[in-house]
Amino acid sequence: MKVSGSLGDMSRLANWRKNHVSDRQLVLVLAFAIGLLASLAAYILHFIIKLIEELVTSGFDVATINWLYLIYPIVGIWLTSLFVKYVVRDNISHGITRVLYAISTKQSRLKAHNTWSSIVASAITIGFGGSVGAEAPIVLTGSAIGSNLGRIFNLDNRTLMLLVGCGATAAVSGIFKAPIAGLVFTLEVLMVDLTMASLLPILIASVTATCFSYFFTGGSSMFHFQMDNIWGLDRVPPTILLGIACGFVSLYFMRLMSWCENGYGKLSSKPYLKLLVGGLVLSPLIFLFPSLYGEGYDSLRLFIEGKTEADWMQIMSGSMFAEKSNFLLLYVGLVVMTKVFATSATNGAGGCGGTFAPSLFIGGFGGFFFARFWNMEQLGVYIPEKNFTLYGMAAVMSAVMHAPLTGIFLIAELTGGYQLFIPLIIVTISSYLTINI
The missing domain is CATH 1.10.3080.10 (Clc chloride channel)
Structure with missing residues (x-):
C-alpha cells in the first residue's frame, strides 16, 4: 500500500x-x-x-x-x-x-x-x-x-x-x-x-x-596571481616556442597514457596483480617526487605565487633533492616526465580520477621548466617564470582535451589575470596546431 x-x-x-x-x-x-x-x-x-x-x-x-x-x-x-x-x-x-x-x-x-x-x-x-x-x-x-x-x-x-x-x-x-x-x-x-x-x-x-x-x-581565486611583468611583443617568440614544446609534451602524455592503460587493461582479470603492478610504479614515484602526491595544485601554487628561488625550492621538500638548489631544474623536468606514469598507474591499478588536473600539472611544470631554462641560459628577453607556468597549463590542457578556448578562459579566470589573454591565445594556438598538423 x-x-x-x-x-x-x-x-x-x-x-x-x-x-x-x-x-x-x-x-x-x-x-x-x-x-x-x-x-x-x-x-x-x-x-x-x-x-x-x-x-x-x-x-x-x-x-x-x-x-x-x-x-x-x-x-x-x-x-x-x-x-x-x-x-x-x-x-x-x-x-x-x-x-x-x-x-x-x-x-x-x-x-x-x-x-x-x-x-x-x-x-x-x-x-x-x-x-x-x-x-x-x-x-x-x-x-x-x-x-x-x-x-x-x-x-x-x-x-x-x-x-x-x-x-x-x-x-x-x-x-x-x-x-x-x-x-x-x-x-x-x-x-x-x-x-x-x-x-x-x-x-x-x-x-x-x-x-x-x-x-x-570564499571569494578569492584559486591562485593569487599578481601581474608583475606586462607582456610585450618581444616575448612573442618564446611564447610560440613554449606552445610548440607543450604540444609535444601533450603528445607524449596522451600516447604514453594510452599505452599504459592498454597494459593495465590486459590485467583486468587479475585485480590483485594489477594493484601490485600499479603500486610498484606509483609509490616509488611519489616517494622520489612528493609533488606527484594527489592533484598537485599546491605544487603549482609555489610556482605561480612564488617570486624567488627560495620560494621555488619548497617544491623539493620531503624529497632527496631538498635544499639542493642546483637540482631544481632537474627535479622539475623529471616530474614532467614521470607524471604520466603516476597518473596511469593510479587509474590502471583501480583508482578513480581524471586527467584534467594532471594535464594542468604537467603544463605548469613544463612552463616553469621552459622559462627557468630560458632565463638561466640567457637565450633572449627575460620571461617571468610564473607567467609561463600559467601559459604552460593552458597549452597542455588545450592540446590534451582538444579545447583551446577552455584553456584560455580557465587560466584567466583561475588567476584573475585577464591581461594574459593575448599570450594565452598565442600559446594555446601554437600547442593545438602542433598536435594537429
Missing part, C-alpha cells in the same frame, strides 16, 4: 507540474538546482580530500624523506577498489568518457549512483596520494545530477541532454569558480548544441555553481 501510495503521489505531482509549470520554466528551475547541487558536490569532494590528506600526512617532516609515501597510495587504491567492487558494483572510472557516451547514444541517461559514487571513490584515491584529478569525477557527478533530475520529471531525451550539459558546466564552474570556462568546456568537450533555448539554462547552472562556490569557499 505504501508503494502504491508513493506512486500515486508522484503521479499527482507530475500532473500538477504539467498543468501549472511549462517545460521551459521547469528546465530553468532545474538548472538552478543543478548548479547548487554540483557546487555542493565539488565542495564536499575537496573537503573530504583535504581531510584525508591532513589525517595521513599531518606527522610528515617536510625537511626529511617520508617512507610512508611508499604505502599510502597503495592503501588508497586498494580501498577504492573494494568500494567499487562491493558497494557500487559498477564501473565508475573515466567520468568524462561516460558522459560523452551517454550523450552520443542520444539517451543522456546516467545511473543514480553516479551522483555520489565518484565523489567517494575519487576522494579516497586522491586523499591517499593517487596522482589524478577530481575534475572528471565531479563532471560525471554534475551530469548525473542533471540526468536523474530530468528523469524524475519524465523529460524527453533532448531535454535530458541539455540538463547533462548544465551539470557538466556547473561542475567545472563550481570547481574553479570559472563560469565562462565551464560554459566553453561543455561546448568544446561535450559538444552540446548551443541554441538560444539551451544557452539560458546552461548560463544559470554556471553562474549558480560559481556563486555557491564563493559562498562555500
Whole structure:
C-alpha cells in the first residue's frame, strides 16, 4: 500500500507540474538546482580530500624523506577498489568518457549512483596520494545530477541532454569558480548544441555553481596571481616556442597514457596483480617526487605565487633533492616526465580520477621548466617564470582535451589575470596546431 501510495503521489505531482509549470520554466528551475547541487558536490569532494590528506600526512617532516609515501597510495587504491567492487558494483572510472557516451547514444541517461559514487571513490584515491584529478569525477557527478533530475520529471531525451550539459558546466564552474570556462568546456568537450533555448539554462547552472562556490569557499581565486611583468611583443617568440614544446609534451602524455592503460587493461582479470603492478610504479614515484602526491595544485601554487628561488625550492621538500638548489631544474623536468606514469598507474591499478588536473600539472611544470631554462641560459628577453607556468597549463590542457578556448578562459579566470589573454591565445594556438598538423 505504501508503494502504491508513493506512486500515486508522484503521479499527482507530475500532473500538477504539467498543468501549472511549462517545460521551459521547469528546465530553468532545474538548472538552478543543478548548479547548487554540483557546487555542493565539488565542495564536499575537496573537503573530504583535504581531510584525508591532513589525517595521513599531518606527522610528515617536510625537511626529511617520508617512507610512508611508499604505502599510502597503495592503501588508497586498494580501498577504492573494494568500494567499487562491493558497494557500487559498477564501473565508475573515466567520468568524462561516460558522459560523452551517454550523450552520443542520444539517451543522456546516467545511473543514480553516479551522483555520489565518484565523489567517494575519487576522494579516497586522491586523499591517499593517487596522482589524478577530481575534475572528471565531479563532471560525471554534475551530469548525473542533471540526468536523474530530468528523469524524475519524465523529460524527453533532448531535454535530458541539455540538463547533462548544465551539470557538466556547473561542475567545472563550481570547481574553479570559472563560469565562462565551464560554459566553453561543455561546448568544446561535450559538444552540446548551443541554441538560444539551451544557452539560458546552461548560463544559470554556471553562474549558480560559481556563486555557491564563493559562498562555500570564499571569494578569492584559486591562485593569487599578481601581474608583475606586462607582456610585450618581444616575448612573442618564446611564447610560440613554449606552445610548440607543450604540444609535444601533450603528445607524449596522451600516447604514453594510452599505452599504459592498454597494459593495465590486459590485467583486468587479475585485480590483485594489477594493484601490485600499479603500486610498484606509483609509490616509488611519489616517494622520489612528493609533488606527484594527489592533484598537485599546491605544487603549482609555489610556482605561480612564488617570486624567488627560495620560494621555488619548497617544491623539493620531503624529497632527496631538498635544499639542493642546483637540482631544481632537474627535479622539475623529471616530474614532467614521470607524471604520466603516476597518473596511469593510479587509474590502471583501480583508482578513480581524471586527467584534467594532471594535464594542468604537467603544463605548469613544463612552463616553469621552459622559462627557468630560458632565463638561466640567457637565450633572449627575460620571461617571468610564473607567467609561463600559467601559459604552460593552458597549452597542455588545450592540446590534451582538444579545447583551446577552455584553456584560455580557465587560466584567466583561475588567476584573475585577464591581461594574459593575448599570450594565452598565442600559446594555446601554437600547442593545438602542433598536435594537429
